Amino acid sequence: MKQLILCILTALCLAGPALAEKKDTCVSCHRGLDGEMAAPVQGMPQDVHAQYGLSCADCHGGDPTQEDMEASMDPRRGYRGAPTAEQIPTFCGTCHADAATIRKFKPGLRVDQLELYWTSVHGKQHQKGDRKVAQCVSCHGVHGILPGSDPRSPVYPTNVPKTCARCHSDAGLMAGYRIPTDQFDQYKTSVHGRILLEKGVRGAPACNDCHGNHGAAPPGVSSVSNVCGQCHPVNSELLKQSPHQKPFEEMGVAACESCHGNHGVQRPTDDMLGAGEGSACTSCHERGSKGHQAAEAMRAAIDGLKARRDAAEALILRAEQAGMEVSQAKFDLNEVGNALTKARASVHAFSLARLGETVKEGEALAEGTTRKGEQAIAELQFRRKGLGVSLVIILGVAVALFFKIREVDRRRGLR
Known part of the structure; x- marks a missing residue:
């Protein structure tokens, strides 16, 4: 028993310094406060920085081992306090722009965020003294900062539009910048917004995919096609080779946006x-111009291929419902659908000749698919005719047997 007590006392003595090192008067003090003064402590347990072992003093300085508040918050002990709105970018950048520091915690994390921020519209306005513009905490929060991979984080892909909208949908805040405030409302109804916000597909573009995040800026007229081309490279390349490219550049018109819009893309x-x-x-x-005529001709070509695809599909469906084997024909039908998609994409070249080549390929596929459907229907008809003939023969044999049996029975009766 004495040996057990001795071991416990020894362990406590050895653990004493370690326990003292973990002492944090910032936490113990703020935990006893109310309202805003208690908020930092409440959020820190889930904070990504705390998860990596960082404490209040790592950001705000001071000595968290001191019981006396004045001593723990003494500037001579490195206390910096809460940064002002002006100081926040460089305050966060103390670590996040230092490769040596970041390497200790998360080597793969980029360290150029602050540099990019100064190139952004937000950063440039901030340097001019505008304190209403977004900076680090506007998007990431303060205490209780979550990693971007956490669905609760304001910078998680599906949350980004709402985070940007906190400022950009605020008419009062945007007053004076001459910026519309309906972008988020448009985005919610767009094809991109529905895929991201309603279906939760994180690969769908959000605000930062087009505008950037730390280096956020509105895309210029000349760069819109390149921005769209990040996700739609085929269409972008076709457009660059099209006869529309030069006129759009000369007029200073954004190509993709002219036809599809921007935030409300349908x-x-x-x-x-x-x-x-x-x-x-x-x-x-x-109406009547060459461009107008070309547009009508291209639409007719697309409609023609679509009609052939639909006719082939109806034929194959009819055969399948009748029980015929049409798996290869259905595979070929998918290829016709792919050809139609390719034809629609080739419209961005705005070349009737080029579209015609693509449509011709699709029509050849549709013709082959239709032929297989017709063969399946023909085989079905042949089987039905064969079945009909077989039934007639069977019925004839049955009738003959019936009369034969009656004749045999009659002869037996005469005996």
Whole structure:
């Protein structure tokens, strides 16, 4: 028993210095306060910095081992206190712009955020003395900062639009900047917004995918196509080779945005092509002009291929519902669908000849698929005819047997 007590006392003596090192009067003091003064302690347990072992003093300085408040918050002990709005970027950058510091905790984390921030619209306005613009804590929060991979984080992909909207949808805050405040409302109804916000597909573009994050800036007219091209490279390259590229550049018009819009981009349909209602072509090309005629011809080519695809699909569906084996035909039908998608994309080259080549390839595939569907239907008809003939023969044999049996029975009766 004495040996056990001795071991416990020895362990406590050895643990004493370690326990003393963990002493943090910042936490113990603020935990007993109310309101805003208690908030830092409440948020820190889940804070990403705390998870890496950083404490209050690592950011705010001071000596958390001192019981006396004045001693623990003595500038001579390195106390810096809470940074002002002006100081926040460089305050956070003390660590986040220092590769040696970041390497100790998360080597893969970029250390150019502060440098990028100074190139952004926010950073430039901040340097001019504007304290209303976004800086680090505006997006990431203060105490209780979560990693961007945490779904609760304001910078998690599905939360980014709402985070940006906190400022950009505030008419009062945006007053004086001459910036619209309906971007988020438009985005929510866009094809991008629905995929990200409603379906939760994190790969869908949010604000920062087009504008950047730490280096956020509105894309210039000449760069819009390049921004869109990050996700739509084929369409972007076709557009650069098209006859529209030079006029758009000369007029200072953003190419993609001219037809599709920006924040409220909707899922494109065939109605955008041609001369009908909802056509994007008619906004520039007058009726009867070469551009107008080309648009009508391209729409007709797309509609023709679509009609062939639909006809082949109906034929194959009919055969399948009748029980015919059409797996290869269905595979070929998918290829026709791919050809139609390719044809729609090739519209961005704005070349009737180029579109014609793509449509021709699709029509050849559709013809082959239709032929297989027709063969399946023909085989079905053959089987039905064969079944009909077989039934007639069987019925004939049955009738003959019936009369034969009656004749045999009659003869037996005569005996």
